[in-house]
Amino acid sequence: AQSVTQLGSHVSVSEGALVLLRCNYSSSVPPYLFWYVQYPNQGLQLLLKYTSAATLVKGINGFEAEFKKSETSFHLTKPSAHMSDAAEYFCAVMNFGNEKLTFGTGTRLTIIP
Amino acid sequence: GAGVSQTPSNKVTEKGKYVELRCDPISGHTALYWYRQSLGQGPEFLIYFQGTGAADDSGLPNDRFFAVRPEGSVSTLKIQRTERGDSAVYLCASSLHGKGTDTQYFGPGTRLTVL
Numbered sequence: 725a726q727s728v729t730q731l732g733s734h735v736s737v738s739e740g741a742l743v744l745l746r747c748n749y750s751s752s753v754p755p756y757l758f759w760y761v762q763y764p765n766q767g768l769q770l771l772l773k774y775t776s777a778a779t780l781v782k783g784i785n786g787f788e789a790e791f792k793k794s795e796t797s798f799h800l801t802k803p804s805a806h807m808s809d810a811a812e813y814f815c816a817v818m819n820f821g822n823e824k825l826t827f828g829t830g831t832r833l834t835i836i837p
Numbered sequence: 838g839a840g841v842s843q844t845p846s847n848k849v850t851e852k853g854k855y856v857e858l859r860c861d862p863i864s865g866h867t868a869l870y871w872y873r874q875s876l877g878q879g880p881e882f883l884i885y886f887q888g889t890g891a892a893d894d895s896g897l898p899n900d901r902f903f904a905v906r907p908e909g910s911v912s913t914l915k916i917q918r919t920e921r922g923d924s925a926v927y928l929c930a931s932s933l934h935g936k937g938t939d940t941q942y943f944g945p946g947t948r949l950t951v952l
Contacts, residue, residue: 756937756938760943765945766945767840767841767928767943767944767945767946768880768928768930768943769943770940770941770942773938773940775937775938814879814880816879818937819937820937821937822893822937823868823870823885823892823893823935823936823937824870824882824885824893824895824896825870825872825880825882825941826882827879827880827881828879829877829878829879830877830878830879
């Protein structure tokens with residue numbers, strides 16, 4: 725069964741520092757991949773998605789992710805963290821022809837002033 | 838335009854009771870999904886509707902859980918004989934056509950607490 729692993733349930737970075745949130749997937753066929761963000765007391769919001777086009781995907785709020793088939797990874801990055809980036813981030817996978825999302829356990833990002 | 842809405846936002850019930858959770862998708866979206874998010878976990882898939890029919894209900898944990906979408910718009914998730922383990926946030930999402938490339942838009946969720 726397809727799955728995603730998010731390394732690090734909690735990540736803290738200083739304001740202005742690089743944000744790197746890790747996601748690895750397990751799938752025999754390259755799937756669709758997604759990053760969602762969940763702010764406190766709000767619903768999940770799509771940050772970006774990979775759907776077999778360009779391997780470097782740019783999303784909202786300055787985030788981007790790179791699909792690396794050889795590493796089965798889809799890590800999320802942002803060059804400079806902002807206080808408003810503090811939230812929970814979820815990586816998710818969907819296999820072609822299967823419309824359900826399978827989520828990782830999430831990474832809580834804390835920004836240190 | 839309006840996003841996905843869910844009612845109630847919070848529901849507290851007693852063990853053994855019946856509950857209904859409602860989801861109003863984005864207008865015109867043919868696909869509707871239910872997920873469940875337990876504390877400290879990512880959302881887990883429950884069921885997916887394409888129009889009025891359940892296209893995939895493989896995530897429903899047991900026969901106490903049932904969902905309907907009679908007119909292809911609003912959906913209701915029904916839980917019979919609730920158990921304390923059913924306590925979670927129930928999330929609804931909708932997408933335009935239900936294709937993998939379509940974005941799933943999530944509602945704010947219903948927090949269910951079973952005492």
